[in-house]
Amino acid sequence: MDLTRRQALALGSATLAIASLSGLPAFASLTDEAITALTGGADVTEGGIDLIAPEIAENGNTVPVEVSAPGAVEIALFAAGNPTPAVATFKFGPLAGSRSGSTRIRLAKTQQVVAIAKMEDGSFRKTSATVKVTIGGCGG
Amino acid sequence: MISRRDYMQTSMAAAALYGASGFGNWARVAAQQSLTQDKLLEFDTYGNVSLIHITDIHAQLKPIYFREPSVNIGVGGNNGAVPHVTGADFRKLYGIDDGSASAYALSHSDFSSLAQAYGRVGGIDRVATVIKSIRAARPDALLLDGGDTWHGSYTCYQTAGQDMVNVMNALKPDAMTFHWEFTLGSERVSEIVEGLPFAALGQNIFDAEWNEPTELFPPYKFFETGGVKVAVIGQAFPYMPIANPGWMFPEYSFGIRDERMQEMVDEVRAKGAELVVCLSHNGFDVDKQMAGKVSGIDVILSGHTHDALPEPVLVGETIIVASGSNGKFVSRVDLDVRNGRMMGFRHKLIPIFSDVITPDAEVAQLIDAQRAPYVDQLGEVIGRTGDDQTLYRRGNFNGTWDDLICDALISEREADIALSPGVRWGPSILPGQDITREDIWNVTSMTYGEAYRTEMTGEFLHVILEDVADNLFNPDPYYQQGGDMVRVGGLGYRIDVSKPQGSRITEMTLLKTGELIDPSRTYQVAGWASVNEDTEGPKIWDVVEAHIAKQGTISLDPNNSVKVVGA
Numbered sequence: 001m002d003l004t005r006r007q008a009l010a011l012g013s014a015t016l017a018i019a020s021l022s023g024l025p026a027f028a029s030l031t032d033e034a035i036t037a038l039t040g041g042a043d044v045t046e047g048g049i050d051l052i053a054p055e056i057a058e059n060g061n062t063v064p065v066e067v068s069a070p071g072a073v074e075i076a077l078f079a080a081g082n083p084t085p086a087v088a089t090f091k092f093g094p095l096a097g098s099r100s101g102s103t104r105i106r107l108a109k110t111q112q113v114v115a116i117a118k119m120e121d122g123s124f125r126k127t128s129a130t131v132k133v134t135i136g137g138c139g140g
Numbered sequence: 141m142i143s144r145r146d147y148m149q150t151s152m153a154a155a156a157l158y159g160a161s162g163f164g165n166w167a168r169v170a171a172q173q174s175l176t177q178d179k180l181l182e183f184d185t186y187g188n189v190s191l192i193h194i195t196d197i198h199a200q201l202k203p204i205y206f207r208e209p210s211v212n213i214g215v216g217g218n219n220g221a222v223p224h225v226t227g228a229d230f231r232k233l234y235g236i237d238d239g240s241a242s243a244y245a246l247s248h249s250d251f252s253s254l255a256q257a258y259g260r261v262g263g264i265d266r267v268a269t270v271i272k273s274i275r276a277a278r279p280d281a282l283l284l285d286g287g288d289t290w291h292g293s294y295t296c297y298q299t300a301g302q303d304m305v306n307v308m309n310a311l312k313p314d315a316m317t318f319h320w321e322f323t324l325g326s327e328r329v330s331e332i333v334e335g336l337p338f339a340a341l342g343q344n345i346f347d348a349e350w351n352e353p354t355e356l357f358p359p360y361k362f363f364e365t366g367g368v369k370v371a372v373i374g375q376a377f378p379y380m381p382i383a384n385p386g387w388m389f390p391e392y393s394f395g396i397r398d399e400r401m402q403e404m405v406d407e408v409r410a411k412g413a414e415l416v417v418c419l420s421h422n423g424f425d426v427d428k429q430m431a432g433k434v435s436g437i438d439v440i441l442s443g444h445t446h447d448a449l450p451e452p453v454l455v456g457e458t459i460i461v462a463s464g465s466n467g468k469f470v471s472r473v474d475l476d477v478r479n480g481r482m483m484g485f486r487h488k489l490i491p492i493f494s495d496v497i498t499p500d501a502e503v504a505q506l507i508d509a510q511r512a513p514y515v516d517q518l519g520e521v522i523g524r525t526g527d528d529q530t531l532y533r534r535g536n537f538n539g540t541w542d543d544l545i546c547d548a549l550i551s552e553r554e555a556d557i558a559l560s561p562g563v564r565w566g567p568s569i570l571p572g573q574d575i576t577r578e579d580i581w582n583v584t585s586m587t588y589g590e591a592y593r594t595e596m597t598g599e600f601l602h603v604i605l606e607d608v609a610d611n612l613f614n615p616d617p618y619y620q621q622g623g624d625m626v627r628v629g630g631l632g633y634r635i636d637v638s639k640p641q642g643s644r645i646t647e648m649t650l651l652k653t654g655e656l657i658d659p660s661r662t663y664q665v666a667g668w669a670s671v672n673e674d675t676e677g678p679k680i681w682d683v684v685e686a687h688i689a690k691q692g693t694i695s696l697d698p699n700n701s702v703k704v705v706g707a
Contacts, residue, residue, distance in 0.1 A: 054395045055618040058381040064351045064393075102351075110641075132619055134382060135607050 031078045031085040035116055035126075038076055044116065044124040049075070051115045053129045060107045060133040068100030069117035069125055075101060076118075080128075081111025109133050175241055175258075175496050181273045186486040187476030188366035189415060190278040192271055195286025195443030196465035196565070198320075199296035199304050200582070201507045203260035203494035204567035206466045207532035208448070210248040213637055213707045216615030218425050223447035223462060234450050245468070245491040246448055252530045252570050258493060262467030264307055265499035265507055266492050270470050271311055272500060278474070280365040283313045284372060286443030286463070287421045290332070291320035292565050294581035295514055300328050303510035305336075310506055315339040315361055319377035319384075319421045319444060323587045326389040330356060341374020341419060343404045348393040359404045368415055368477045371408035373437075375401065375420040375430075377444055379621045383611075385588050387673040396426065396618055398433050405436040414480040417441065423622035424462055431455035438482040439473060444622045446534070446564045450489050461487065466567060468492055518578040523688040526695035531569040533583060536612065537625050537635075537702045541566055541583050544696060545680070546629025548687030549666040553593045553677075556650060557601070558629030559667035562608065564622075575688055577681075584668075584681045591668045591677040599659035602645060605633060610641040631657070631701065638706030651701060 035044070049069035057063045067075045067090070077087040090101035105113070110132045117125040214224025225233055227249050236242045244254035245261065274281050289308060290301030301324050308316075315338055322329055333340045333356055343359035346352060353359065360373040378396045380389070405416055418437050420427050423444040431440055432455055440460045448464030452473075463471040469492060475485045511518060525531060533539035542560045549558035566583035569575060596604075604626065611621040625635075634647040648657035657663070668680040688694060 050399075052399055055616075056379055056382055056395075056621070058348075058386060058393055058395070130619075132610075132614075134611070135604065 031080040031114060034076075034078060034086050035114070038116055038118070039124045042122075042124055044126045046126055048119075049115055049117045049125040049127045051113065051127045051129050053113050053131050055130070056132045056134055057107060060109075062104045063107050063131060064102065064104050065113060066100065066102040067115045067117075068098065069115075069119070070099055071120050072099040072117040072125075073120055074118040075099070076116045077103075077105070078114040078116070079105055079107055079111060080114055082106070082108050087113075107131055107133050175493060177269075177497050180490060180493065180496060181270060183274075183277070183472060183474070183488055184486070185277045186474040187484065189368050189370060189475040189477055190274060190281035190365075191417065191439065191441065191471075191473040191475070192274055192281055192283045193286065193441040193461055193463045193471040193473065194267060194283075194467070194469075195421075195441070195463050196288040196446055197264070197285075197304070197467050198288055198292030198465065198565040199290065199585075200262055200293065200466045200567065201264045201295070201303070201307060201510065203263035203266070203492075204466060204582070205255050205260055205570055206262070206468050207251045207530065207534060207568040208246060208248050209534040209536070211536045211704070213536055213613070213704075214425070215613045215637055216617075218428070218617065219707075222449055222453060223424050223445065241491070241493065242450070245493075246450065251532070251568070255568075255570050259495040261494055262492050263494045263499060264311070264467055265501075265504035266494050266497040267467055267470055268311055268500035268503035269497050270490055270492065274472055278366075282315075282363055282365060282370065282372070282417075283311060284417070284419045284441055285313045285316040286419060286441060287316060287318045287376065288320045288443065288465075288565070289316070290324060292582065292585055294518055294578050294585060295511055297581065297585045297587070298514060299510070300324055301332060305332055306510060307503065307506055309337060310503055313338045314363060315341050315372050315374065315419055317341050317374040317376050317419050317421050317443075318345070318357075319380065320586075322380055322389045322392065323384050325587070326391050329389065333357070339372070339374075341372065342376035343373055343400055344378060344394050344397040345374075345376050346393040346395070346397075348391055351393060354392070359400075360408055362408070362411070362413065366477075369412050370415045370417060371411075371413035372417045372419055373401065373404050373408065375418055375422055377421040377622075378426070383621045383623060383671075385671040385673065388587065396422070396430065398430050401430065402434045402436075405434060409436055415439070415475060415477045415482060420444075423617075423620065424460070425617035425620060426622070427460050428453065428455055429617045431458040431460060439475070439485075441471070448489060452485075452487050457482075459485065459487075463489065465565065518576065520577045521574045522577055522580060522685050523575045523692055523694055525569055525571050525573050525575065526693050527572050529571050529695050531575075531694070533566040533568075534564055535624065537704065538627050538699050540696055540699075541568075542627035543629065543699050544688070544694060545584070545668075545684055546627060547696070548684045549591060549668070550629050552683045552687050553591060553666035555593060555630070555664045555666035556652065557596075557631045557663050557665045559604070559665060560627035560629070561669040562612075562624035562626050563669075564624060575694065577685065580681050580684050580688070584684060586669060588670065588675065589668060589680045590670070590675045591666060591680045591683045592670055592675050593664065593666045593677060595662045596665045597659065598648065598657040598661050598663065601631070601657060601663065601665070602648060602659065605645045605648070606642055609635060609637075609644045613637045613644065614641070628701070632703075633701075634703040634705065636706040637704065647703070649701075
């Protein structure tokens with residue numbers, strides 16, 4: 001893959017693992033399965049994690065997203081409507097200056113982008129955002 | 141101890157023209173005024189800061205007619221809330237008498253007869269007179285242009301925006317933000333912006349490659365006025381590359397970016413801003429939602445959705461001012477700012493009745509100089525409207541101008557179905573009025589005006605209607621793009637605005653046969669204003685001109701082909 005500057009910056013402070021985009025047909029539960037695999041079924045609470053994504057994608061092929069969760073050791077991103085929901089996992093060591101990462105993702109259609117953070121105390125946090133992918137039209 | 145909010149409301153109650161709840165005495169005051177320039181401009185100067193807001197001029201330098209919408213549906217939390225109130229309900233809400241000057245300026249009812257009585261509106265030479273009068277009372281009043289200024293007329297197109305730049309510069313604005321300007325192409329935009337004698341602001345204008353702020357468009361600018369440190373933060377139209385052709389300005393990315401708006405508000409407050417003004421092209425419902433999420437903005441000057449509201453809307457401690465479009469209105473907002481806080485304000489939406497307000501001679505001359513090279517082209521009469529035929533555009537579903545444009549597309553391009561963009565600009569034409577080339581350009585001019593002809597399946601037509609409907613009727617304002625529904629010719633449909641995307645549009649019917657649209661069948665579709673690069677076809681203004689010339693006198697059948705439910 002070609003590294004964008006943003007991704008290179010993210011690599012500077014975190015270990016970025018891009019999941020394979022090829023894979024199985026889409027199931028709505030794929031994201032839930034992946035989240036369960038990550039959390040081991042533990043409770044996930046909303047809040048304590050920020051996800052910045054555009055409300056409407058300017059280009060569904062490259063949608064900029066940013067996640068941050070102070071105190072996280074790991075943040076995983078999922079695109080729930082993609083054939084393969086797993087997008088990226090950012091891991092943070094104890095010396096990481098900020099627990100944040102950004103990348104660009106491809107979204108097949110309008111869908112929820114979900115971010116799960118594993119915190120230093122072993123708890124999990126979750127947030128999500130709807131990103132609309134539209135064919136475009138006319139604004140007044 | 142009196143809270144800031146209590147103090148503001150006490151102060152507001154004392155302000156003669158203000159009502160925080162949406163019910164005020166604006167109209168009573170207005171109705172008591174006979175139409176004179178002095179009365180229109182009458183304003184008891186208040187506090188220590190004055191803002192002058194004009195927005196969405198769409199290159200209308202000369203006075204025009206402009207009919208306000210009869211259908212403007214609000215969804216979700218905005219159902220029945222201003223600006224989604226029209227006609228008699230609107231007049232009742234603000235206590236406006238039927239047939240009054242205010243009724244003519246602000247609502248659609250009896251439009252053509254009231255237009256005969258009250259005349260044309262707008263004209264930037266009249267706007268100049270209003271601005272000069274406000275500056276006479278408050279010399280350091282800030283003039284803020286909400287954008288959609290360098291687009292929308294024959295001369296603006298021919299000069300790539302230069303006519304508007306020349307005239308607006310004479311008004312000496314202090315700052316501006318943007319939307320249609322970008323459809324001039326990023327190179328031309330840079331060329332103009334680099335030479336602007338005022339601030340070009342947009343906290344949400346980003347470099348697309350790096351997703352970082354740009355140098356050309358700073359997020360905010362500080363002004364010292366009346367001893368008050370005022371920060372003006374710009375907010376450009378968030379959905380430019382989606383609603384307009386992104387390939388014309390690929391270097392830029394936009395979005396609402398309300399988290400950065402909050403950062404900018406915090407930053408200017410930390411730098412000592414006593415008053416924070418957001419000059420916005422978000423559209424009214426998006427501004428309302430943003431005002432609820434971002435704290436610390438005192439005033440949002442709202443543009444894009446072309447709403448004209450006689451009183452500001454209060455969200456938390458933020459007032460939102462909507463100043464109409466096409467040069468029809470100027471808003472004046474006087475503020476009392478003390479100890480770093482907005483303590484109260486007074487507001488007036490000033491309708492620009494062109495027969496009542498004397499044109500500023502200098503600006504009138506400058507406007508005529510811009511038009512001089514094109515006068516013969518502009519004034520050529522192509523046809524006229526029938527005695528019962530008004531041409532207008534505004535409204536959620538169709539206007540007669542678009543019915544005429546769709547007729548032109550179907551007949552000139554031999555199509556089954558026509559699509560016309562749901563833009564909100566474009567002045568109106570009265571019954572029995574000549575239609576000039578300028579009039580046609582006023583409703584069609586753009587840098588991507590190719591009238592395409594293509595084949596579409598019934599299924600794809602359904603996808604298009606559903607997609608555009610969601611831009612308008614998504615219950616979350618942040619997912620609305622601020623235009624109206626795509627206009628259709630040769631096609632009828634039923635829309636339930638309360639349904640989610642994908643299930644709003646049913647009963648799509650091909651009007652010429654009365655048959656339901658077959659998802660798998662292919663139809664010949666003509667349209668214009670495609671956002672796709674390399675769209676081919678004659679220019680829409682030439683298509684419409686040819687059609688009008690053939691018709692001579694325009695008389696349209698009433699369009700009842702869209703059934704709206706769930707509103």
